[in-house]
Amino acid sequence: EPEVTQTPSHQVTQMGQEVILRCVPISNHLYFYWYRQILGQKVEFLVSFYNNEISEKSEIFDDQFSVERPDGSNFTLKIRSTKLEDSAMYFCASSEALTNDYGYTFGSGTRLTVV
Amino acid sequence: LAKTTQPISMDSYEGQEVNITCSHNNIATNDYITWYQQFPSQGPRFIIQGYKTKVTNEVASLFIPADRKSSTLSLPRVSLSDTAVYYCLVAPGYSSASKIIFGSGTRLSIRP
Numbered sequence: 001e002p003e004v005t006q007t008p009s010h011q012v013t014q015m016g017q018e019v020i021l022r023c024v025p026i027s028n029h030l031y032f033y034w035y036r037q038i039l040g041q042k043v044e045f046l047v048s049f050y051n052n053e054i055s056e057k058s059e060i061f062d063d064q065f066s067v068e069r070p071d072g073s074n075f076t077l078k079i080r081s082t083k084l085e086d087s088a089m090y091f092c093a094s095s096e097a098l099t100n101d102y103g104y105t106f107g108s109g110t111r112l113t114v115v
Numbered sequence: 116l117a118k119t120t121q122p123i124s125m126d127s128y129e130g131q132e133v134n135i136t137c138s139h140n141n142i143a144t145n146d147y148i149t150w151y152q153q154f155p156s157q158g159p160r161f162i163i164q165g166y167k168t169k170v171t172n173e174v175a176s177l178f179i180p181a182d183r184k185s186s187t188l189s190l191p192r193v194s195l196s197d198t199a200v201y202y203c204l205v206a207p208g209y210s211s212a213s214k215i216i217f218g219s220g221t222r223l224s225i226r227p
Contacts, residue, residue: 004158033214043159043202043217056214091158103149104215106158 002026006092006107013082013114021077021110023092032075033093033104034067036060043091049075082114117141117205124222133190135221137203140184148179148186151202153220159202163188198225 005024013019025032034046048055049067066078075094079086089111093104121137139148147166151159163170165177165186176189190197200220 035217042219043153045214045216048214089156093158103151103161103164104159106160109156109158111156 002105004092004094004105004107006090006110008110009108010111011113013112015084015114016081019079019082019112021079021090021092021112023075023077023107024073025075025092025094026105027073029094029096029105031055031095032067032069033095034077035091035093035106036088037091037109038088046077046090079112082112084114087112087114117143117146119203119205119218121201121203121218121221123219124224126224126226127193128226129194130192133193133197133223133225135188135190135201135203135223136185137188138185139203139205142183142205143207145207146205147207148177148183149204149206149215150175150177150188151204151217153200153202159217162201193223193225195225195227197223199223 007022011019032049035043036046037043045058047057047061047067052069064080068076089109091106091109093106095104117139119137119139127133147164149164150162152162153159163172163175163177165179167179170177178187200222202217202220204215206215
């Protein structure tokens with residue numbers, strides 16, 4: 001079964017540092033997403049991405065966040081200057097182009113800890 | 116996006132059938148009902164999706180009445196490994212660019 005792969009699984013960073021979270025979506029998927037989940041809270045939508053541009057973003061996705069698809073396989077989330085409150089699980093997801101018959105496929109997540 | 120309401124938590128025992136009901140009174144004509152499962156420290160996993168009547172796959176069944184204002188996820192003969200949070204979502208089915216929004220879900224605990 002195809003998977004969405006995320007690296008690293010854990011990342012510890014100092015406050016104010018930049019982090020890049022990496023994702024390899026399923027190869028024939030064209031829509032990509034980032035979600036986050038603070039410990040004990042809901043899964044929150046951050047951003048959706050299609051055709052090399054952001055389709056939609058939430059209020060959480062401020063100027064400190066950016067996404068990029070630098071090549072044909074990777075999809076990255078960058079946080080420019082991390083804050084303590086950025087500590088969370090970050091999930092990448094992808095979905096098929098025209099139908100949503102099989103929903104989104106999520107990766108296993110990157111646990112980001114900002115100290 | 117239509118709002119969904121589901122129980123915060125449920126308990127059951129191994130071997131039982133578990134039914135989790137979700138209400139979505141404001142569901143739109145082109146909305147589909149989708150259920151996801153999430154284990155601790157893992158990403159949500161798609162379980163099942165339907166538009167009306169009944170859908171069944173190897174994992175679960177989804178029952179949707181004619182008015183589509185509610186739906187019921189049925190898990191047959193649960194095991195300890197079915198302990199997870201289950202999310203009911205409503206979103207347009209044929210527009211993958213539409214974001215899906217997770218609520219608080221139902222925390223299902225299965226006991227021996």
